[in-house]
Amino acid sequence: MKPLLFLLLLSSPVWGQNVLISKTDNPKEACIKINPKKLNQIIAGSVMNGFHISNDTGRTWTSMKMKSTYNVWGDPVVDIDKQGKFYFFHLSNPRKLKGGYYIDRIVLQTSEDEGKTWTDGTGIGYYPPKQQDKQWCFINPRNEEIYLSWTQFDKYGSKKRTDKSNILFSRSINAGKNWSPPVKINNTPGDCQDDDKTVEGAMTEVDKYGTLYCSWAGKKGIYFNTSTNQGASWSKKENVIQKLKAGWSFDIPGLDRANGFPILKVDRSNSIFNNTIYITYADQRDKNNTDIFLIKSTDGGSSWSEAIQVNQDDSKRHQFGMWFDIDQSTGILYCMYYDRRYTQGNETDVFLAYSKDGGQTFKEKKINEKSFTPDSKKFFGDYNGLSVEQGIIRPIWTHYENGSFSIWTDLLNYKDLP
Numbered sequence: 001m002k003p004l005l006f007l008l009l010l011s012s013p014v015w016g017q018n019v020l021i022s023k024t025d026n027p028k029e030a031c032i033k034i035n036p037k038k039l040n041q042i043i044a045g046s047v048m049n050g051f052h053i054s055n056d057t058g059r060t061w062t063s064m065k066m067k068s069t070y071n072v073w074g075d076p077v078v079d080i081d082k083q084g085k086f087y088f089f090h091l092s093n094p095r096k097l098k099g100g101y102y103i104d105r106i107v108l109q110t111s112e113d114e115g116k117t118w119t120d121g122t123g124i125g126y127y128p129p130k131q132q133d134k135q136w137c138f139i140n141p142r143n144e145e146i147y148l149s150w151t152q153f154d155k156y157g158s159k160k161r162t163d164k165s166n167i168l169f170s171r172s173i174n175a176g177k178n179w180s181p182p183v184k185i186n187n188t189p190g191d192c193q194d195d196d197k198t199v200e201g202a203m204t205e206v207d208k209y210g211t212l213y214c215s216w217a218g219k220k221g222i223y224f225n226t227s228t229n230q231g232a233s234w235s236k237k238e239n240v241i242q243k244l245k246a247g248w249s250f251d252i253p254g255l256d257r258a259n260g261f262p263i264l265k266v267d268r269s270n271s272i273f274n275n276t277i278y279i280t281y282a283d284q285r286d287k288n289n290t291d292i293f294l295i296k297s298t299d300g301g302s303s304w305s306e307a308i309q310v311n312q313d314d315s316k317r318h319q320f321g322m323w324f325d326i327d328q329s330t331g332i333l334y335c336m337y338y339d340r341r342y343t344q345g346n347e348t349d350v351f352l353a354y355s356k357d358g359g360q361t362f363k364e365k366k367i368n369e370k371s372f373t374p375d376s377k378k379f380f381g382d383y384n385g386l387s388v389e390q391g392i393i394r395p396i397w398t399h400y401e402n403g404s405f406s407i408w409t410d411l412l413n414y415k416d417l418p
Helices: 001-011
Strands: 018-022 030-036 042-047 050-054 064-067 077-080 086-091 105-110 122-126 131-139 148-153 165-172 201-207 211-220 221-227 239-242 263-266 277-287 289-297 318-325 332-339 349-355 363-366 383-389 392-401 405-412
Touching: 018 042, 018 050, 030 077, 030 201, 030 318, 030 392, 042 077, 042 086, 050 405, 077 131, 086 131, 105 332, 131 201, 148 211, 165 211, 201 263, 211 263, 211 277, 221 277, 239 277, 263 318, 277 332, 289 318, 289 332, 318 392, 332 383, 332 392, 349 392
Parallel strands: 030 383, 318 383
Antiparallel strands: 018 405, 030 042, 042 050, 050 064, 077 086, 086 105, 105 122, 131 148, 148 165, 148 201, 201 211, 211 221, 221 239, 263 277, 277 289, 318 332, 332 349, 349 363, 383 392, 392 405
16 A cells, blocks of 8 residues: 555645745634735634735735734634725624623624724624624625625524524625624524534625525535525525535544535636536545535526536545635636545645636645644634635645644645646
């Protein structure tokens, strides 16, 4: 086996150049965003309260700790609008605030001076005693409206059948200063145990006609719903568009937990794939084989393709922790994920896959320069990140070594692709 492993490693040269973003305060669960109007500028967020910025396309980084009256309590999501305004969404734990409690609202902090100073934060979805979790945002490039979707728990972790989880949606039309009253997207609620039967991982995007799409995971698989009035109301019944054999929560050796939440993106490029809806997700065929898949729709979500496997190996080893993005200048698809095809035990690599034909076929390469082995006794984070703009490709992932976490990127560009 060892000679074969050696040959496989030789056949998979590393691209790009790995760059350490931060190792301060054991960062993990990172997100990343390239400024679409200032391509040299990239921002990132990490658990618990890290904000990171580069002004040289990711070659060097500076970091700061975010602070808020609501407390900065993980699940960071960063974004940038056309005016260069920075957005940092996160969870709350305002123990010192009257009426505040653990994850009692989603919080948005903004910066209009490229991250030098930030607002204290705006709370979204405060409905005591309910709890708010796992938010994702999307800024509509046409009108700069911001769409936010997340999970509301009646009581996080409750095993009572009467306690439910639901998907909520809110919209801002003034750069995050105010938000519409949240509306419920789903009709089929989940439980509150933060597991396969919980509805979670909601993500919203928009097509060229202004129709909003939202996908999330729940007990029957991947759910999908639409809105034609800017999210004021949604279709009366959501569709289950893909079953998940192992559910959305599954075990990966060496991790305390892992998930296969769907990542929803819409092609708004001028390519022949314009207005195609894509969803990537992870599923576990058996306990020794997790893979990354893609489904797509070319008719507004009315019908969906068969699942296409993104990772191209048949090693019966795990691929997990994926993120997905589209270069809106070309329509090329990119997906990054952790990969164990070339390693032994729980040792882990990082791969990037890409497709130039609308997801029909994928090519992939290992992008990390050094493998790592996670520790199941230490929280590793629930997701990674990837941002692509005009041929600039910037993944972000968590690395673990000598008992410490760090977050990294790789200096990849379209011209580097074979």
